[in-house]
Each structure stands twice: as structure tokens, then as C-alpha cells.
Amino acid sequence: MTDIADKPVSTGELVLSLRGISKNFGAVSALTDIDLDVHAGEVVALVGDNGAGKSTLVKVLAGVHQPTSGTINFRGRQVTMPDPSAALTLGIATVFQDLALCENLDVVANIFLGKELNPLRLDEVAMEIRAWTLLNELSARIPSVREAVASLSGGQRQTVAIARSLLLDPKVILLDEPTAALGVAQTAEVLNLIDRVRERGLGVLMISHNMEDVRAVADRIVVLRLGRNNGVFEPDASNQELVSAITGAANNAVSRRAERRKAAEQANNQEQRP
């Protein structure tokens, strides 16, 4: 993994800025008063327990849901995204957890879905070249781009979905659990890819449950709890701090073990001292 020291500090342009976003589903408020900033060239990890509102927030940013209240500023302009295509046109690309690929279409058709080259006479050759170029940039392991997506494995589908999100040169990429279904090597590839995306100057907002992955690539870690902001952490924050922010409790398995270890160390030190 790249050295923490040479990561660019998040001083890029503020591309995405949320203020006071709330989303209610009937009587349930999934999000309450969320603030969030994403700069260019920065990876922001969004962590939280199940039901914390991470996926809802991503869906609001992708234009799938409309916020009940609050404002979204994109590159200094206040915007509304009535549907997913509006978000895409602005430059916000999303890779959903349930990848949303059409199983009956092949890889090329899926990558270019909705933005085919030459709409009245599809340019299959040009699309296939672009698809291979994108996939090779991700050092992807796709056997054939003319194979229907139904025949691909979970990891290969994730790669196709990420390649698709990069097609329109977006400014911000939203990744919903990008490594959840991947093997060790493919997780490493995806994390590498996230690094490369950041180096290109894109803002990345990534949801993950895996603290290892978050620490490996994130510049900032934003914690949601029960649909509210619950702290922003540096990647070198301790697991204990993160877990207590996520669960909202200072007393849990992680903190107990950390305390035991600390106690044991102190005991050791005290034994050695006299």
C-alpha cells in the first residue's frame, strides 16, 4: 500500500458540500441534519452501523432519493438532482452495492448503458476499445467483454460497475461497499484503483464496513450514527475511537480488549520498573 506520508493533503477544491440534509420515509427519519464535505483529490470514508443512513445518503447524492430538507452544493453551486441522470450529468458517479447491471447484456453494453457512442448507429468497435482500455487501467480480470454479465463472478461484476462509473470522467465517485464481495487480491486491486482515482484529482466517497480498507485509503473518516453526524476522524484514529463513535457506546468488545491490553501493558511496565 502507498505510504501515508505521500498522500496529498485534502486541500483540493471543495467539490461536494452538504448542509443540513434530512430524509424522512414516512414517520422514519433516515437522515437528520447531515453535513458532509468532499474535496477534489480526497477519499472520504463513510462508516456507520447498519441503519445509520449511509446507503440513504449515497442514494440522495446519486439522485435516487430527494432530500426532505437541506442543501447540496456541487462545485460552489447549489444543485438539485431530481433523477439519477441529473447526478450523472453533474459529474457524480455512483457504484451501488447491488451493482445494478443488466445481466442479459454483455460487458460493453453494460459499461456504456445510457451513454452509448453514436446513438443512431452504435459504434461497437470504438465502445469495445474504450471498455478494454478502462478495464486494463483497473488491471481487471474479465475474460471477454462480449460475454453476458450473467456469466461473471461477483468480483468481476464489481470491476465492471466501477469501470462504468469512470466512463464519463466524473468529479466525484460514490462507492457503496466496494470491497464487500471481493477476494483478497481483488480487494487490493480496488483499493489501488481508489488511490489512482484520487491521484487523478477526483473526490471519492466510500462506504465500508471494513476498518482495514478504510484506514488503508481514506483521508478522512466520517461517522454516521442513527442518521446523524457522529464525528470526523483522521485515518490514524484508533479502532476504539472509531467503534465507540459508530456504536455510540464506550463499552464494547473492542474497547474492553483495548483496555485489557492497556492494563496489561501498564502492569508489565510496573513490573519492569522496580
Next chain:
Amino acid sequence: MSAEPKQDTSASTALDRSDVRVKHQAGVGGAISAFFDRVRSGDLGSLPVIVGLVIIWTVFTALNPVFVSSSNLVNLLFDCSTVGVIALGIVCVLMVGEIDLSVGSISGFASAMVGTLWVNQGWPVALAILAAIAVGGFIGALYALLFNRLGMPSFVSTLAGLLAVLGLQLYILGSTGSINLPYGSNLVNFGQLLVMPDWLSYALAAVPGIVMLITGLRTVSRRRAVNLSAPSVGGLIVRVAALTILLEAIVGYLNQARGIPWMFGLFVGLVVAMNYALTRTQWGRSMTAVGGNREAARRAGIKVRSIYLSAFVLCSMFAALGGVLSAARLASASQQAGTGDVNLNAIAAAVIGGTSLFGGRGSAYSALLGIIVIQSIASGLTLLDLSSSLRYMITGAVLAIAVIVDSLARRSRASHGRA
């Protein structure tokens, strides 16, 4: 991290053939074994319909040799064209995973409109036809509105439409019940008599081969130029030659009788145009995507509602055109037009031809192949002097078999990892 083996990207390896784990079939033997692999995993394509056609033709010819006579086959083509156009519309709605059960009524209503406007009101015939097709499109837009805005299943809305439009047809025909279209008029000649001159039919039969050769060669050279693997030129030439010989032989045989009907030419032209639209345009790609995974299509920024609208409108417009053609074929617009088995024949033709009832899979050619099967059965049973009761039963059984094949193939595709 860079421990993974470096992939071979030397100039000798095509861009899409650099992964060593994938078997790629080459040559004629490879093409044949790839075909068998595909069929075994449930990707049947047009195979069932061709097998079915061979069986049906063999049986009917054995029972009555008149069946394969060129004059009977020319009549068959006249009959195919009317319901075939309706089946082409059904392919559109099936592609997005919906259904239109009212195509028969719409076709009957369109024929009644042409009869009333043209014969009774004295409109120019072209204007009457355009009006009928426009009203068909309006009915389709209504179904799309009910589906998109109110979430009404197309199965129910079109079933309601079946009755309502039939009522309209009876209403505008009034007490007389039927309107005769004048013999000798262009429309009736078109539906009953007009055939292409021999030289034109031979020339048109050569066109598919030439187009296939030119586009094939262009694709090969473009793919070679950018370092992608390309199909072999030899295989292309063999396929073009086989297709051209087959088509010329069919045309030659039919020209022994009256020749190729212009109406059938119109039908095939529409099929080819629809095939282009479905496979080579963004609209067609969106139709397939919506039929395969509606939510994925929506998230990809496709305007799903417009796609449904276009599918329903096209279906109803094709149904109206089919109704006009069948009025021309029968030289009358009657209360019986579009009732009975028209609905089911059109849907059966699309499904038998290989368009899936479950959406996302299909081709415009399935309307052509399917309607030839349906009309062959009808024509064969008529020649055997069997009553329509038996005809309904046999057509029903064939439709059931086609749907069973579709369902089984779909299950097999799922277990073999194909869409």
C-alpha cells in the same frame, strides 16, 4: 501487490485475447462446437422455430403435396404479412417485459376506421390509413400512461382495452356491420394481387448477402486496425454465399407461381428496420436493458418511462397497420375483423419465434419466423379440410410447447451462467 503475473500485451496478441484463461474457438470446427455449447446451455436462438418448421412442413407435405406448391406458398406469404406486422408490435412490448392483449381489437378498429373514413366519408385513402395508425398510437400512449403513472399492469389495462376498443369498432361500423372496400382500388390490389416483378425480387434477394458482406468486411478491417480479434473472412464468405443461394432459391421457387407479394415485402422491410433499431441503436439497447433489469436501466440514466411509452405506442401502431393490411387482404372491414384468434396468433408468433415472455430477450426476426410457423399450420389444416375447432386446438398446443421451451431454456441459461 504487483505480484500478479503480467499479462501478455505484445502486438501479436489481440487486445481482447490477452487473458489466457479463456478458451477461444477458431475456425469452422470451433464455430460448430461453440454453437453446440450454446444450445446445450439453453441459448437456443431461432433453433426451435427452424426445427418446428421442418417438422410441420414435412408432416403437411406428406399429408397433402399441394402444401409446398409455390402457389400455396405465395398465398401463405400474403396471409403472413397481416398478422406478422401485428406480431412485430408484440415483439416490442415483450422486449420490455410487458404484454398487449388488445392488438386484435386495435387491428379490427383500424380496419373499421379505414372503411368508414375512406368508403363512407370519402376521405383520401392515405389520410384514412394515417388516421387509423395515429389513433392506434394514441391508444398505445394511453396504456403507457396507465402503466407509468398509475402502475396498472399492462396485462389488465390491455385486457380492458380489448373490450373497450372492440366496442368502438362495433360502434363506428354501426348497424350495417360491415363495409366492403372497392375491388380494383390500390389498397385492395396491394392486399390481394400486387407482386414484385421477377427481376426486382431476385435483386432484393441478393441485397442481404451484399450488405452482410460489406458490413462484415468493414468490421473485420476496423477490428484488425485497432488490435482486436476479428472473425475470419472465409467464414463470412461461406455464410454470405449460403444465405444468398438460399434466398435466391426461395425467390426462384416462388416466382414459378405469382411471385413475392409487395405486402410481404413491406412486412420484411419493417422487420429489418425494427431489427436495426433494436440491435444497432441506443433506443434498442435501452429497450433490452429495461426488459432485463428495469432498476439498473433507471440508474444508468435511461428514461424508463419514455422507453415503455415508445414500446406501447409502437405496438399499437403496428397493430393498427396490421389491421389496415388485413382489411386490404379481405377487401372488407367487418365486425369480425380482429376478433377470434388474431390476438393469440400474433402473441404466439412472437413467442414461437424466440422472443421471451419474460422480457429482455428477443429479435424482430422472431415475428417473421413465428408467423410463418403459425400460418403454415393454419394453411396446412385448411388444405386438409379440417374444421377451425381442430385448428384452434393445434395452434393452442403449439403455443403451449413454445412457452414451455422458452421457460426450460431460461432455467437452463440461469444454471449455465448465461443471461
